[in-house]
Amino acid sequence: MSLLVIGTVAFDEVETPRGKTGKILGGAGTFIGLAASHLMDDIRIVSVVGGDFPEEHMNLLKKHNIDTQGIKVIPEGKTFFWAGRYHENMNNRDTLATELNVLADFDPVLPEEYKNSEYLMLGNLTPAIQKKVIQQMAKRPKLICMDTMNFWMDVALDDLLEVITMVDVLTINDEEARQLSGEYSLVTAARKILTMGPRYLIVKKGEHGALLFYEDKIFHAPAMPLEDVFDPTGAGDTFAGGFMGQIARNGDTGFENMKRALIYGSALASFTVEKFGTDRLVEISKEDIANRLEAFVKLTAFEI
Amino acid sequence: MSLLVIGTVAFDEVETPRGKTGKILGGAGTFIGLAASHLMDDIRIVSVVGGDFPEEHMNLLKKHNIDTQGIKVIPEGKTFFWAGRYHENMNNRDTLATELNVLADFDPVLPEEYKNSEYLMLGNLTPAIQKKVIQQMAKRPKLICMDTMNFWMDVALDDLLEVITMVDVLTINDEEARQLSGEYSLVTAARKILTMGPRYLIVKKGEHGALLFYEDKIFHAPAMPLEDVFDPTGAGDTFAGGFMGQIARNGDTGFENMKRALIYGSALASFTVEKFGTDRLVEISKEDIANRLEAFVKLTAFEI
Numbered sequence: 001m002s003l004l005v006i007g008t009v010a011f012d013e014v015e016t017p018r019g020k021t022g023k024i025l026g027g028a029g030t031f032i033g034l035a036a037s038h039l040m041d042d043i044r045i046v047s048v049v050g051g052d053f054p055e056e057h058m059n060l061l062k063k064h065n066i067d068t069q070g071i072k073v074i075p076e077g078k079t080f081f082w083a084g085r086y087h088e089n090m091n092n093r094d095t096l097a098t099e100l101n102v103l104a105d106f107d108p109v110l111p112e113e114y115k116n117s118e119y120l121m122l123g124n125l126t127p128a129i130q131k132k133v134i135q136q137m138a139k140r141p142k143l144i145c146m147d148t149m150n151f152w153m154d155v156a157l158d159d160l161l162e163v164i165t166m167v168d169v170l171t172i173n174d175e176e177a178r179q180l181s182g183e184y185s186l187v188t189a190a191r192k193i194l195t196m197g198p199r200y201l202i203v204k205k206g207e208h209g210a211l212l213f214y215e216d217k218i219f220h221a222p223a224m225p226l227e228d229v230f231d232p233t234g235a236g237d238t239f240a241g242g243f244m245g246q247i248a249r250n251g252d253t254g255f256e257n258m259k260r261a262l263i264y265g266s267a268l269a270s271f272t273v274e275k276f277g278t279d280r281l282v283e284i285s286k287e288d289i290a291n292r293l294e295a296f297v298k299l300t301a302f303e304i
Numbered sequence: 305m306s307l308l309v310i311g312t313v314a315f316d317e318v319e320t321p322r323g324k325t326g327k328i329l330g331g332a333g334t335f336i337g338l339a340a341s342h343l344m345d346d347i348r349i350v351s352v353v354g355g356d357f358p359e360e361h362m363n364l365l366k367k368h369n370i371d372t373q374g375i376k377v378i379p380e381g382k383t384f385f386w387a388g389r390y391h392e393n394m395n396n397r398d399t400l401a402t403e404l405n406v407l408a409d410f411d412p413v414l415p416e417e418y419k420n421s422e423y424l425m426l427g428n429l430t431p432a433i434q435k436k437v438i439q440q441m442a443k444r445p446k447l448i449c450m451d452t453m454n455f456w457m458d459v460a461l462d463d464l465l466e467v468i469t470m471v472d473v474l475t476i477n478d479e480e481a482r483q484l485s486g487e488y489s490l491v492t493a494a495r496k497i498l499t500m501g502p503r504y505l506i507v508k509k510g511e512h513g514a515l516l517f518y519e520d521k522i523f524h525a526p527a528m529p530l531e532d533v534f535d536p537t538g539a540g541d542t543f544a545g546g547f548m549g550q551i552a553r554n555g556d557t558g559f560e561n562m563k564r565a566l567i568y569g570s571a572l573a574s575f576t577v578e579k580f581g582t583d584r585l586v587e588i589s590k591e592d593i594a595n596r597l598e599a600f601v602k603l604t605a606f607e608i
């Protein structure tokens with residue numbers, strides 16, 4: 001099974017109550033790809049970077065069996081850069097810098113061999129770009145999952161509403177679900193959003209877990225309570241990558257596997273926050289993941 | 305099995321985005337007792353009310369097999385009264401009035417036949433009163449559960465710290481767990497609080513569910529996502545009542561039954577918020593509860 005990922009490959013600079021980084025590897029595409037790489041092999045990323053993007057970062061992706069030929073390098077350009085500072089509660093953050101750089105003119109062109117990818121994960125980007133990617137596919141992927149955010153609801157709502165008619169799964173956070181639907185209750189919000197196009201809605205609630213809505217069914221995946229959250233950057237993208245990785249791995253888009261995929265996504269995300277950037281995500285073993293999945297079973301199992 | 309409940313029996317006046325009530329039946333003891341009454345029979349409440357407390361409210365408690373001889377009536381006094389207004393998100397509320405009235409001089413004296421109660425639920429009250437109740441017990445109950453709040457941490461911390469050495473289960477919300485421990489991470493906070501006396505800690509997270517901490521184990525009970533939350537008043541007390549009701553019912557204080565009890569508490573609390581005050585809690589049937597418990601299984605069940 002093959003998974004095509006569209007998303008930023010970027011530099012992050014992060015300050016949390018636990019410390020401060022220099023310019024490190026970040027970006028939605030990076031976290032999605034690395035997370036999925038723990039579950040499957042055939043992963044392709046479409047993105048853009050500048051001439052300042054180090055070979056070592058590119059090699060890290062390749063080492064994780066990620067095909068990087070879709071990452072366009074613009075030698076005279078600079079890589080997308082984001083800097084932020086987290087508050088003590090790790091849920092709120094201030095953006096200190098957003099330098100779009102080469103991302104400002106990102107116009108994704110899919111390599112021929114990517115156009116038959118069976119699964120497609122659209123990271124959080126301009127809806128117009130997400131649409132362009134879908135349109136380049138040679139055949140409809142078995143499942144298209146799309147992440148987005150409140151910013152696009154504010155500045156590109158029409159485009160956004162069009163793209164979500166083209167996808168199977170939409171992932172947004174609770175506030176965004178409320179904004180998109182105009183409904184406060186998440187259940188009512190979800191019901192409304194499921195009439196807008198997607199068959200599945202995932203509502204991300206950060207440290208409070210995530211909800212999956214499908215028809216009249218609801219599934220709740222908790223977040224793993226952790227002793228120390230080091231850096232939340234990339235947790236949502238890791239979640240999406242783990243989710244799609246699990247689905248692409250066994251090719252099952254039924255509700256039972258969707259639920260399982262939510263737990264895989266949550267498990268991988270719980271690693272990402274344990275260290276800065278991708279540090280933890282790239283070092284974990286299959287055994288670490290199996291143990292964490294087992295911890296999720298223990299965290300939630302009960303008998304009536 | 306017998307459950308002794310100490311808590312307010314009171315008047316509430318509630319305003320939510322869904323409407324406004326007049327003076328209705330409320331109080332922690334009321335919600336705890338009514339919730340437990342769905343699971344077991346032998347429930348006793350110790351509380352105090354004024355001469356203005358209507359016979360009809362007392363009869364409602366009796367109708368639910370709650371022994372009310374421990375509810376002292378002070379004919380010349382007025383019943384404790386709380387009025388509050390909830391914001392759109394239902395998590396924040398403004399207190400509009402708190403009239404202690406007869407509660408100001410509440411000095412609980414246990415009827416003789418209450419002193420051998422096997423289970424004891426201490427609703428949120430002055431720690432000194434909670435202590436007095438424990439000291440009046442003829443023998444140590446099989447399980448003592450205590451609810452408290454940030455207010456007592458601010459004004460009566462020493463008393464509070466003494467009482468929590470005397471109980472088995474402490475229930476507080478996430479912010480209170482952080483305040484009591486001085487730790488931001490709930491895992492670290494819980495570890496610290498479990499060295500202060502209680503064997504079990506329940507951290508209530510409102511619409512995000514609850515966490516149970518025991519030794520190095522953690523269990524997460526979600527809240528049921530609801531289409532419409534009408535009035536959150538009493539949800540936490542209903543949760544505690546359902547929790548203790550389930551434990552007192554089968555007399556099992558092991559971790560597996562504690563987890564189950566958390567789900568029972570969550571299920572009953574999910575009814576309370578569906579109507580104003582106790583309206584929903586008093587009308588539900590055994591079948592309603594069984595169906596809701598089944599909904600919790602569906603909400604959380606997955607296979608790795």
